[in-house]
Amino acid sequence: MKHTLAVLVENKPGVLTHISGLISRRAFNIESIAAGYTEEPDTTRITIVVEGDEIEQEQVVNQLSKLIDVIKISDLTAVESIQRELALIKVKASAATRSDIINIVEIFRASIVDVNRETMVIELSGDETKIDALCQVLEDDHGIIEIARTGKIALSRGPIPAKDQ
Amino acid sequence: MFESEGVLRHCIGILCTQLYIYSGRKKVRVTDLIITGAEAIIESLKNENVDVVFGYPGGAVLTLYDALYQADFRHILTKHEQGAVHAADGYARATGKVGVVIATSGPGATNLVTGIATAYMDSIPLVAITGQVSVPLIGRDSFQEADIRGITTPITKHNYLVKKVEDLPGALKEAFYIARTGRPGPVVVDIAKDVFADSFDYQYPIEVKLRGYLPVYAGKSKMIDKVFAEMRLAQKPLIFVGGGVNLSDSSEDLKVLIEQSGFPVISTLMGLGCIPNDHPQFLGMVGMHGTYAANMATTECDLLIGIGVRFDDRVTGLLSEFAAKAKIVHFDIDPAEINKNVLAHLRVVGDIRWSIPALSQQVKNVSGEITEQVRPWLEKVRDWHREKPLTYEQGPDHIMPQEVVEKVSQLTQGDAVIVTDVGQHQMWVAQFYGFKNPRSLLTSGGLGTMGYGLPAAIGAQCGLPDRMVILFVGDGGVMMNCQELAVAAEYNFPVKVLIFNNQCLGMVAQWQRMFYGGRYSQTSLKGSTTDFVKLAEAMGVAGLRVTKPEELEIVLEQALAIPGPVVVDIRIPEVLDVLPMVPAGACLDQMMMGGVEG
Numbered sequence: 001m002k003h004t005l006a007v008l009v010e011n012k013p014g015v016l017t018h019i020s021g022l023i024s025r026r027a028f029n030i031e032s033i034a035a036g037y038t039e040e041p042d043t044t045r046i047t048i049v050v051e052g053d054e055i056e057q058e059q060v061v062n063q064l065s066k067l068i069d070v071i072k073i074s075d076l077t078a079v080e081s082i083q084r085e086l087a088l089i090k091v092k093a094s095a096a097t098r099s100d101i102i103n104i105v106e107i108f109r110a111s112i113v114d115v116n117r118e119t120m121v122i123e124l125s126g127d128e129t130k131i132d133a134l135c136q137v138l139e140d141d142h143g144i145i146e147i148a149r150t151g152k153i154a155l156s157r158g159p160i161p162a163k164d165q
Numbered sequence: 166m167f168e169s170e171g172v173l174r175h176c177i178g179i180l181c182t183q184l185y186i187y188s189g190r191k192k193v194r195v196t197d198l199i200i201t202g203a204e205a206i207i208e209s210l211k212n213e214n215v216d217v218v219f220g221y222p223g224g225a226v227l228t229l230y231d232a233l234y235q236a237d238f239r240h241i242l243t244k245h246e247q248g249a250v251h252a253a254d255g256y257a258r259a260t261g262k263v264g265v266v267i268a269t270s271g272p273g274a275t276n277l278v279t280g281i282a283t284a285y286m287d288s289i290p291l292v293a294i295t296g297q298v299s300v301p302l303i304g305r306d307s308f309q310e311a312d313i314r315g316i317t318t319p320i321t322k323h324n325y326l327v328k329k330v331e332d333l334p335g336a337l338k339e340a341f342y343i344a345r346t347g348r349p350g351p352v353v354v355d356i357a358k359d360v361f362a363d364s365f366d367y368q369y370p371i372e373v374k375l376r377g378y379l380p381v382y383a384g385k386s387k388m389i390d391k392v393f394a395e396m397r398l399a400q401k402p403l404i405f406v407g408g409g410v411n412l413s414d415s416s417e418d419l420k421v422l423i424e425q426s427g428f429p430v431i432s433t434l435m436g437l438g439c440i441p442n443d444h445p446q447f448l449g450m451v452g453m454h455g456t457y458a459a460n461m462a463t464t465e466c467d468l469l470i471g472i473g474v475r476f477d478d479r480v481t482g483l484l485s486e487f488a489a490k491a492k493i494v495h496f497d498i499d500p501a502e503i504n505k506n507v508l509a510h511l512r513v514v515g516d517i518r519w520s521i522p523a524l525s526q527q528v529k530n531v532s533g534e535i536t537e538q539v540r541p542w543l544e545k546v547r548d549w550h551r552e553k554p555l556t557y558e559q560g561p562d563h564i565m566p567q568e569v570v571e572k573v574s575q576l577t578q579g580d581a582v583i584v585t586d587v588g589q590h591q592m593w594v595a596q597f598y599g600f601k602n603p604r605s606l607l608t609s610g611g612l613g614t615m616g617y618g619l620p621a622a623i624g625a626q627c628g629l630p631d632r633m634v635i636l637f638v639g640d641g642g643v644m645m646n647c648q649e650l651a652v653a654a655e656y657n658f659p660v661k662v663l664i665f666n667n668q669c670l671g672m673v674a675q676w677q678r679m680f681y682g683g684r685y686s687q688t689s690l691k692g693s694t695t696d697f698v699k700l701a702e703a704m705g706v707a708g709l710r711v712t713k714p715e716e717l718e719i720v721l722e723q724a725l726a727i728p729g730p731v732v733v734d735i736r737i738p739e740v741l742d743v744l745p746m747v748p749a750g751a752c753l754d755q756m757m758m759g760g761v762e763g
Contacts, residue, residue, distance in 0.1 A: 010376070014318075014326065017318055018318055021318045021319050055504055055508070058504060062501035062503070065500070068322070068339075068343060068375060068378045070377045071376040071377040072377075
């Protein structure tokens with residue numbers, strides 16, 4: 001089972017090294033990891049998607065909690081949450097195929113952020129399955145040149161922030 | 166930013182009380198103390214009540230050593246940085262205080278790595294201060310630059326790189342606090358060279374506030390109730406103690422619980438000493454080289470109460486069969502230890518200084534009842550222990566290592582601080598020394614570091630000058646850090662170094678004999694040209710040799726009576742196995758026994 005963890009950490013150099021080092025050392029099965037600033041300048045929020053059973057998930061949380069710079073971990077799988085990922089997809093696009101790609105982009109409510117004579121870059125945010133679906137269609141019909149995905153970020157629904165959960 | 170401004174602001178300096186006037190209960194600073202980073206380190210170490218540091222100077226720490234020139238605590242100059250870090254570790258294990266080691270950048274720092282990893286695996290409080298190249302040179306592959314923070318990340322409880330002198334007092338305060346609280350462990354503070362020389366307004370923080378580090382003391386008392394309920398039901402209970410009991414100095418509390426409950430007790434290697442070996446409920450060490458009774462009791466018990474243990478693979482054998490008939494209770498300060506290796510039916514997370522007395526509080530009311538209930542079981546396991554004790558064959562022509570350990574045990578009445586290296590001798594000491602006191606076995610249990618013993622013994626002797634410190638070491642391991650013999654001589658640390666000289670790397674050879682068809686690949690030391698007596702004498706240490714069993718006692722007595730350090734080269738047979746032995750990955754009840762049928 002997949003668990004989405006919101007990990008609040010001190011915004012200091014070396015914190016990501018500590019976290020990624022721990023993950024690799026303990027051989028935890030991490031699907032994605034995404035970090036960024038938060039509403040508090042001294043706090044960074046890292047969203048980690050863990051694949052594993054309850055025991056493994058518990059070990060990930062307990063081991064990460066031991067890191068001095070980890071302030072709080074909340075499991076967003078256990079609560080109602082909004083989960084999003086951003087993808088940039090560079091797809092082959094000639095004059096002849098452009099309109100079909102534009103159609104696909106509209107169906108997925110994605111947007112086109114760059115066009116040239118041979119390619120287009122498409123931006124899409126959504127859950128993992130939606131991005132996978134768009135990638136599948138584009139790959140099959142037109143051919144993808146490269147993809148950049150951010151990994152999942154997530155927020156709980158309702159007024160309570162992760163730091164107070 | 167290494168630390169949020171708020172934390173530093175929160176901290177009010179306490180350097181010299183005469184510099185402060187008191188306004189109510191709050192100290193208000195009236196005078197600035199402008200000192201250099203190097204002087205600030207000396208002041209901070211004084212504030213942490215450090216009475217000795219182990220180290221080795223070098224380019225990046227020149228300014229720090231200049232400040233040390235006038236420090237009023239001791240600096241022990243070892244011969245190698247690895248010696249310094251193991252000595253700091255031995256000091257910490259023996260005294261319970263934080264060990265401090267200093268090394269320069271690059272190779273100085275990387276020479277600490279094995280020692281830091283050793284301390285990390287055994288949860289030993291250590292602060293390692295390393296010099297780093299100057300801030301402008303960091304990241305440029307400068308002379309003697311190594312990313313020691315990156316290198317030590319997986320083997321430290323926490324680490325710092327200090328690039329601004331203002332961050333120095335906070336980093337040191339936090340380093341000591343983190344090293345000694347909760348589950349102890351090593352902390353590295355890497356300091357850029359220019360920070361040592363920069364001057365600033367020094368204030369040492371009074372307290373530490375870390376949002377992400379709140380070590381637990383008391384846990385959930387409801388869990389204690391549940392454990393108590395299981396204890397009342399159990400017919401075949403077993404208490405299983407580990408290094409956590411020694412680290413938390415909880416052996417007195419443990420004895421109370423053991424005597425109230427009447428439960429038999431087994432120990433890990435790291436737990437030895439926290440209950441006297443001759444205690445009637447004690448069955449000895451469990452695991453790969455554990456006693457028959459301890460391993461059988463683990464296999465047969467219906468309730469296993471693990472206290473300060475981490476269910477290491479050398480203890481459990483085949484995990485799926487480990488204590489398979491038992492409900493498992495796990496007491497630990499570190500929540501990440503629960504369910505890491507063995508699934509616990511009940512967990513008590515918290516400091517065992519809290520949990521053991523809390524449990525005793527309940528057990529004492531039914532002490533007679535449960536003692537009576539488990540009496541048949543206790544008799545049964547004690548019978549096992551009587552029927553199949555640890556034994557060895559005594560030969561008339563050669564000295565048996567087990568006999569040496571027993572003799573030393575008798576001569577010291579189990580009262581010495583025993584240090585070991587790693588290998589066969591380590592297991593023989595664990596099996597045959599009659600430990601009486603907590604913190605009396607200093608050994609690299611987790612990492613299994615050869616070369617640990619000699620410097621650790623020096624550190625222990627430095628911390629406990631009035632105690633007899635005895636090192637058991639093999640002829641392989643002693644050579645890994647034999648340069649430190651000179652330190653024992655120069656500082657007159659009167660450690661007794663007993664070399665079990667079997668002219669081979671005994672434990673590896675034992676495995677080669679058992680599992681590799683007797684192909685002794687690179688484990689014979691027969692070609693060794695080293696004369697340990699002369700080696701000792703060359704370093705300024707007394708050297709003795711004993712080859713005949715009838716001379717053993719006299720030579721040991723002589724060695725223990727020498728006021729200074731002494732090396733005894735004890736010739737033992739080459740082909741000997743540590744037994745009993747549970748082969749790696751087998752069930753605990755599948756022991757190869759050997760020895761003499763008792």
